[in-house]
Amino acid sequence: MxxxxxxxxxxxxxxxxxxxxxxxxxxxxxxxxxxxxxxxxxxxxxxxxxxxxxxxxxxPSRNHELDKKNIGRLLEVYLEEKRIRFWGLGSMTIKSEDKQAGKEPDECYCIGTDKEIPDLAIEVVYTSGGVDTLEIYRRLGVIEVWFWQNEQFTIYCLENDSYQVKSNSQLLPNLDLNLMAEYVTINDPLEAITQWRKQVKDNTNS
Missing domain, CATH: 3.30.1370 (Ribosomal Protein S8; Chain: A, domain 1)
Incomplete structure (x- = not known):
């Protein structure tokens, strides 16, 4: 076309x-x-x-964008409090003509060092079907993908050129995504961030 x-x-x-x-x-x-x-x-x-x-x-719907923003803010609070260097690239287009693949994530990040291809892509899913998102990211070499669907995270990590479902992030192994999911669903974003920051600080100091 x-x-x-x-x-x-x-x-x-x-x-x-x-x-x-x-x-x-x-x-x-x-x-x-x-x-x-x-x-x-x-x-x-x-x-x-x-x-x-x-x-x-x-x-994307209004709820889609609210969840995307909430997840990004909460993750960045965690990275800030843990003093982990990160580069937030938002919905930057990632593409490769050689790989015949391109994608605009809901959020994406480089962790530790800045890179051309982000380490982490986050996808909020409200509507099923469509192109194979994981195949796009595999071709592009994104090493970790989080899907947010039905108020929970599913984590995919790239190993030997294929994605494997993991129980926790390999990039951020100390991040409890099940716990963070509870804060994503709080209706008041300011309250969610305030409580989450306190939770992360308490865990850091304990």
Whole structure:
């Protein structure tokens, strides 16, 4: 599908709002994918994924964005209190023409040192189906992926070029993600951050 066809179809299919929607199409060239990214620009609220000529465009819901923000803030509080160096890259587009893969995570981070490809990608899942997110990240070499779905985290770590489900983060082995999940679901973000910071400090000092 050409960029012109995408541009004609795309605005009619997805509208920003409380409802999460996806548009998926095949036969999209890499050049059309990159042109679409340029057309959308950095201000776009959409998430775009590409894998082997299949393109996915998602319009995230309000709850999706709230969870994304809450997870990012809580993780950064942990990293700050533990004095772990990090680079928060938000929804930066990660892509490789050679690998025919590209993705805009909900959040992504380099841990320890700054890198071209982030160590950690975080995905908030409210709508199932679509392109194979893990295959995109595998091709790009992201070593750890967290999925947030049904108010819990699932952790995937890249080992021998394939992802394995783990009970805890390999990048941040002392982070209790089951405990952090309880704070993600607190309705008041300020209260969640305040309580979480105290929890992390208490654990650090104990």
């Amino acid at each position: 050409t960029l012109a066809l995408l541009s004609d179809y795309f605005p009619l299919e997805l509208e920003k709002g409380d409802r999460e929607e996806k548009f998926i199409t095949s036969g999209v060239t890499w050049q059309a994918y990159e042109s679409l990214l340029t057309s959308l620009g950095n201000s776009s609220g959409y998430r775009v994924a590409y894998l082997l000529e299949t393109l996915e465009i998602m319009s």
